[in-house]
Amino acid sequence: MFKNPSKLLFLITLILGSIITISSTSWIGIWMGLEINxxxxxxxxxxxxxLLSTEASLKYFLTQALASAVLLFTIIFFMMNKEFFSQINLKSYFFNIIFLSTLMLKSGSAPFHFWFPEVMEGLTWMNSLILMTWQKIAPLMLISYCxxxxxxxxxxxxxxxxxxxxxxNQTSLQKIMAYSSINHLGWMLSSMIFxxxxxxxxxxxYSxxxxxxxxxxNMFNLNHINQTFSLTKMNPVIKFSMFFSLMSLGGLPPFLGFFPKWLVIQALSSINQMFLLFLMVSLTLITLFFYIRVCFSAFMLNYTEMLWNYSFYYKNFNMTILLMISFFSLFGLILISVIYPMF
Structure with a gap:
């Protein structure tokens, strides 16, 4: 992506579009930033x-254009009828509902998630990472304002x-990561309450x-669950790194991913949102099941290893960095006990 100057220019413009939306003080500035993005x-x-990238691009464009159009016409409609709605005290409520609906459609939050898994399946892993992380910053920031x-x-x-x-019931890793992102969006929205x-x-x-x-x-070019059978011939350290990373993303203690979830649990319990918290914790356990499915084949099959695998992966600097990140996740519980009393 970064070897092409035009791609790099589009990436910089994408970042600037989100910054314009976040820092804007007017409705037209917010809409303009979202369109640039x-x-x-x-x-x-x-x-x-x-081959699926063109279809994914068209789906993404139509969905985002629909959300932007609804957002723009909603702003214009309520500004033109400000006096009428202020008299019947309905302006704020209806405006918030429509405004939040369009932003949730843009971010891929349920129940406006219909486009998100389909678009994810047609993207490369690096574009999927951008869609799962950076593309959610501007809509989520606007949701937190309203x-x-x-x-x-x-x-x-x-x-x-x-x-x-x-x-x-998914076999595509892109779709699994998409539904995982929707689940994490629920936790992010709940943390906005606090x-x-x-x-x-x-x-x-999460990012x-x-x-x-x-x-x-991306490093091993994995796109489907059945491709994880190839991990049976890899270094055990590689397979453990995959396991640690997925379990940490699922929020399983004592991994690092449990830390933000524990902060949300503490915050919601302090404001007496116990029923919501119970549903969140109970239903999030389901995500651990399909995380385990991804790395199940690599751990439950007998395999033989070739010696050259060890030397190859240890000489790969990027692989070494990822392994260090995965193993450091084991110290998440220690990080929780040290950092949380400071809040």
Whole structure:
């Protein structure tokens, strides 16, 4: 992606579009930033080596254009009828609902998630990482500015439920990561109930762990679960790194990914959201099942290893860095005990 100057230019424009949206003080600035971000990501999605990239680009463009159009017309409609809606005290409520719906459609949150897994399946791993992380920053930031509690709780439950159940019958790793992202979106939306700093912390941890997992998938060119059978002939350290990264992304203690989830659990329990918290924890356990499916074949089969595998992977600097990140996840529980008392 970065070897092509035009791709690099589009990537810079994509970043600037999100920054414009976040820092804007007017509705037209917010809409303009979202459109710049959209039009910059479409060329990045195009890939001549991937036949599904054109279809994914078209689906993404139509969905995002629909959300942007609804957002723009909603802003214009309520600004033109400001006096009428202010008299009947309905402006704020209806505006928040429609505004949140369009932003959730842009971010791929349930129940507006219909496009997200299909688009993910047609992208390369690096573009999938951008869609799962950076493309969610601007919509989530805008959602945190305009919270409608009842509607937000419904969306949280839908994200946790669909993100868990949707990935059970999938064999495509892109779709599994898509439903995993929907599940994590539920946790991010729930953290917005407590504070803005909490969801930003969760998002940073989620982006870091997603980068680790997707880098491993991209390095070994894995796209389906049955391809993980090839891991049976790899170095055991590689397979353990895959296992640690996936379990950490699932939030299993004592891995690093449990830290942001524990912060959200503590925050929601402090504001008496126990029923919501119970649903979130219970339904999130389902995601661990399809995480285990990904690395199940590598651990449960007998295999023979060739000696050259060891020397090859240890000389690969990128692989060494990812292994260090995965093994450092074991110290997540220690990090929790040290850092959390500081909050």
């Amino acid at each position: 959209l039009l910059s990501f479409i060329p990045l999605m195009m890939n001549s080596n991937n 919270i409608e509690m009842k509607f937000l709780i419904i969306s949280i439950i839908c994200c946790i439920l669909i993100g868990g159940l949707g990935g059970l 504070s803005e700093a909490l969801w930003l912390t969760y998002f940073l941890f 870091f762990l997603s980068m680790c997992v997707i880098s491993l998938f």
